[in-house]
Amino acid sequence: MSSQTTERREKSNTPAGGATGVLDPPAEAENQTHRQSPPIEEDRQTLVKIYHQMLLIRRFEEKCAESYSLGKIGGFCHLYIGQEAVGVGAISALRDDDYVITSYREHGQAITKGISPDAVMAELYGKAGGCSHGKGGSMHLFDKRVNFLGGHGIVGAQIPLATGVAFASKYKETDQVTLCFFGEAAVNQGAFHESMNLAQLWKLPCIYICENNQYGMGTSLARAMSLQNVAEKACAYEMVSEFVDGMDVLAMRRATQRAIKRARENYLPTLIEARTYRYMGHSMSDPGNYRTRAEIEKYQKRDPIKTFTATLNDHGILSDKDIADIEAQVKAEVERAVLFAEESPEPDPSELYTNVYANPIEN
Ligand SMILES: Cc1ncc(C[n+]2csc(CCOP(=O)(O)OP(=O)(O)O)c2C)c(N)n1
Numbered sequence: 001m002s003s004q005t006t007e008r009r010e011k012s013n014t015p016a017g018g019a020t021g022v023l024d025p026p027a028e029a030e031n032q033t034h035r036q037s038p039p040i041e042e043d044r045q046t047l048v049k050i051y052h053q054m055l056l057i058r059r060f061e062e063k064c065a066e067s068y069s070l071g072k073i074g075g076f077c078h079l080y081i082g083q084e085a086v087g088v089g090a091i092s093a094l095r096d097d098d099y100v101i102t103s104y105r106e107h108g109q110a111i112t113k114g115i116s117p118d119a120v121m122a123e124l125y126g127k128a129g130g131c132s133h134g135k136g137g138s139m140h141l142f143d144k145r146v147n148f149l150g151g152h153g154i155v156g157a158q159i160p161l162a163t164g165v166a167f168a169s170k171y172k173e174t175d176q177v178t179l180c181f182f183g184e185a186a187v188n189q190g191a192f193h194e195s196m197n198l199a200q201l202w203k204l205p206c207i208y209i210c211e212n213n214q215y216g217m218g219t220s221l222a223r224a225m226s227l228q229n230v231a232e233k234a235c236a237y238e239m240v241s242e243f244v245d246g247m248d249v250l251a252m253r254r255a256t257q258r259a260i261k262r263a264r265e266n267y268l269p270t271l272i273e274a275r276t277y278r279y280m281g282h283s284m285s286d287p288g289n290y291r292t293r294a295e296i297e298k299y300q301k302r303d304p305i306k307t308f309t310a311t312l313n314d315h316g317i318l319s320d321k322d323i324a325d326i327e328a329q330v331k332a333e334v335e336r337a338v339l340f341a342e343e344s345p346e347p348d349p350s351e352l353y354t355n356v357y358a359n360p361i362e363n
């Protein structure tokens, strides 16, 4: 092993966090973060759409938390609050016919890909008007019409599925790409490594986005992963990878655009590590005793929505009035989604076995 390799490994293996072992962004990313977002190149319409989507999913999920506490949403419910820039920035770079597949923390990505907030909220309420007809709930949102392929509850399960979808696109000679989101705890699964190997070997148009929010349930990354800079793992497969500040929506968009270009033009996969943070517990039933309020507040200071609001305001793209108008519009959209969910009927008992792919045991 060369001394250079040894040195890199030693550096990577050193937990960079404090008492909790939480990772800060690597030094170069920290500089980028504090320096500025990338220069703005997008037109106003695109920027307003991105802003609107981030705010919509933030307010939508605040309402989810409220409805869950009132007992209107049952089962598990994992919120994305704090991570919005990752999903919105990445999906904003896609074409409508591209695919998105993700984990159970997917309300925001589902809405951004084009499922209506009404259909997502109704699904959380377990109602017939939900995008999975009330049978999936929070963790299993699907809509083939917008190429949103779930919503998967098994950690890492979506990674080989995404690889298969990308294989199909290449086989059929379409130029569609697949965006696959997963948490950093999924990276320790064998399925991640098997997928990376085949995607690079077979040159598949798949973009793997690791949302490194630094915790898998209550376990910090430092306690569970030997090489904690996830992007570096791509070198084992000779795959291109990139580290991105996941609190910066435009940085996410640019990195995804670069990956899409590689995927569409040359059928090449990419691994993106987006370092981010979730403000809420792992799920609604998590009291979060494994981390401090100070740690959460540290990340809230760099809140992706607040930062983007300031950027757009500073550049004269959104006035104070525009910001207030969008806030009011979003509030109305969320209220309408709740009303839709409340008024939507319960699934009919006759629907029990439709679209269920388990064979009943035959006697
Ligand atoms: C194969 C498997 N093992 C364990 C679990 C239980 N589990 C649910 S979420 C989770 C943590 C996943 O963390 P991460 O991948 O970082 O995603 P995040 O929740 O942070 O978005 C675990 C261990 C599961 N659902 N599937």
Ligand SMILES: [Mg+2]
Residues within 6 Å of the ligand: 183, 184, 185, 211, 212, 213, 214, 215, 216, 217
């Ligand atoms: Mg995580």
